[in-house]
Amino acid sequence: MNILSVQNLKKHFGGVRAVDGCSLTIKTGTVMGLIGPNGAGKTTMFNLISGFAKGSGKIIFKGRPTDNLPPYKVAQRGMVRTFQIPHALTKMTVLDNLMLAPKAQAGERIWNVWLRPQSVKTQDIRIKEKSRDVLRFFEIEHLENEYAGALSGGQKKLLEMARAIMIDPSLMLLDEPFAGVNPTLSRKISEYIDELRESGMTFLIIEHDIPAITRISDRITVMNAGKIMTEGTPDEVKQNRDVLNAYLGDEG
Amino acid sequence: MIEYVCVVFPYVTTILLISTIYAVFALGLNLEWGFTGLINFGHVAFLAIGAYTTAMLNLGGCPLVLSVVGGTVMAGLFGLLLGIPTLRLREDYLAIVTVGFSEVLRFILLNEEWLTRGPFGIYGFDRPFQDVIPCQYYNISLLILFVAILIIVYTSLEKLVHSPWGRVLKSVREDETVPAALGKNVFSYKLQSLAIGSAIAGLAGAMLALYLQYIDPGTFKPVETFYAWIIVILGGTASNKGTIVGALILWTLFSATKFINPYLPFTAHQMGAFRMIMIGLLLMLLMMHKPEGIFGKKEELALSD
Known part of the structure; x- marks a missing residue:
């Protein structure tokens, strides 16, 4: 079953099309990675899905539309998000x-x-x-x-995840949970996410740390210039030539 | 000795009476600013609404207790009314709208003579226990009543700010995004805070009317709002105890300057200015050395980063 289904999402700031007709679906109990170069529109996607920004398109969360709801109502339905800069x-x-x-x-x-x-x-x-x-x-x-x-930067990240879990979410949107975190803590965060996923939680995670995101994701969506470039398992995405060119480059 | 007591005692009673009224008044602001981060520069408007509503209701035949309740509720309703269009906007707009509202209201009070008797003011309304207590014990009885009101307001607020409700207010004060992302209706909490804070100011207005027995638009100048701000900042932002202490300190200082009056070469008018200079100096020293105020917590200071 799909917990989240986003269809033809659009948002522009003046002439800049930050999100330009994106669609994606997430199966319940899975981890979806969202990657793409800076400025690809990933955080804008997050803002649209969580209600912090309004655009056009359809967002169906747990079978009901949420695209016209204010952020607090989206959260009450069981979707919680964290921020790129921790908001402790x-x-x-x-x-x-x-x-x-x-x-x-x-x-x-x-x-x-x-x-x-x-x-x-x-x-x-x-x-x-x-x-x-x-x-x-x-x-x-x-x-x-x-x-x-x-608290230190890493501890603030943990605090923000801990606080988000307190609302018993069914879907968590994490914005760069591994950024600026040391390798030990990074490994721990992966373990926490794995453990929470096993308990039935679904994740959508923006991340630039490719090894980390490929390790924990079931599927990965790649965005570039406001559009979805491709979507697939981590292995499929890693082998996609367009992705390599656009983003992964030497890391692939 | 007896003579001395007879002079000093009423004097102290008067200071305490004024201090309790301003403590209640400032407690309302402390809920809005100290705990919720709302910048209300027109707090005096709600003092005026409370005072005028109480006086006019009583003159219209309503029993005194109900008039006071009416004044409190009316001020709270105006808080709601003002909050609905402004609290969805950025916080600076509330500051601008409230300061405008308080001045507009004062001019309405001054000019709508059919309703408020304009500059002539309102008097002739009941006093609490007016036929019961002999004149010489009157102020002390009033003080006991006011202290009781202060205690009720204080304990109610303490209970509220230490509840889950107060926890949401503090999160709104620091970063609205967080409570919103966690499913809290930020607008509703801000509105509740403004309405309750305004109702408390209205109650203080009713107390002021009962104490002064005469109110006119000149009683409600913008400077009264800033007395409340001084009290809250002095005593410690987000500390209800500090707010009460702040009110005591401010009015003791105001009154104490009367004793040094004869030793200074100032006219009465200059003396007024001199008092404000002293208060200003005190605040500046406080801000430099203890910006969180006397009872405030440094870690919780709303505007520090």
């Missing part, structure tokens, strides 16, 4: 960053804070426990009381 909430603690995320918390409504303090409290304790489990999964549980501003 630096003035909140690591634990608060995670506890912010879960959907439909009773304590997010003022009247519940007043009228049902007990259920708000018990839910908050449950969320705290879950946050600690997720922090343990990413092996950053020792940082829970640190302000996120004190």
Whole structure:
């Protein structure tokens, strides 16, 4: 079954066609890599799919269209994204960053804070426990009381992934999870993604680190100049001559 | 000794009365700015709406308690009304619209005499416990009432900002993209914050009317907004405790300068300016050495990076 199906997506900034008629589908429980040279339109694709930018075309997520929804409603449907530059909430603690995320918390409504303090409290304790489990999964549980501003770049990436998982997404869009991360951490991030995929999560991942993305992806889509160039298994993509010319070059 | 007490005690009571009113007023701003990052430069408008609504409702025959509730709710409604068109825009627009709104409102109060009696002001409305408490204990009773109100507002706000609701506000304050990407309706939270902050300012307005027993448009000049800002920044942005302390410090300083008045070669007018210079100097020193304010947390300072 396809969790996401995007048809003929278009977005232009003035005369620049950032995304020019792109279509792609992702099967539930798989990892799709999205690669292409800088300026190919990958991040614009992300913005369109997650509702942060409006263009034209159809986006069907879990069988329902999402192309007219604001980003928060797309997220409520179970699609979460991270950003190329990590958006850690630096003035909140690591634990608060995670506890912010879960959907439909009773304590997010003022009247519940007043009228049902007990259920708000018990839910908050449950969320705290879950946050600690997720922090343990990413092996950053020792940082829970640190302000996120004190974290290193790599730790911020982990924090952002951890926070995204807190909303129990069915589809995660990761924007360059391996960029600026040391080889050890990079390997760990691949392991985390593998493990989450085995638990049923679907991924769409933008990445420039070709060895890393070919290692974890089931299929790879290549973009160039706002268009989809090709799509296939990592091996097929690696052997595609056009891709080699346009992007991979000496790496292939 | 007795004479001394008789002079000092009412004086202290007066300072405390004013401080509690401004503490409530500034707590509303602290919710908007300190916890949500909304820049409201027209906070005084909601003070005015609260004061005028309370006074006019009471003069129209509404019991005093209900009038105060009416003033609070009315200010909150105006907060909503102002927030709906502006909070979807970038934050600077809220600053511009609120400062404009507060001045427009003041001119309406000044010119629509059929409604507000214009520059003549409004008086003759009830005082709390007016026939119950003898005159000499009046201010102290009023102070007890105001402190009770302050405690209720303070504890309510503390409960809110430490709830999951407050957590979302703090995330909005820092980076709207994050709560949006996590499925939070940022606009709705900003609107709630502005409406509650405005309602609290309205309550402070009702308190001010009850204390002064006379209100006119001149009571609600733009400088009142900036007193609230000074209080919040002084006490510590995003600290409710700090806001209360800030209000006490500001009004103690304002009043204390009266004691050095005779020793300075200033006219009353110059003295007013001198006081503001002193406050300004104090704020500058504070910003240089402790920009997070007295009770603020440096790690949570909204505008630091």
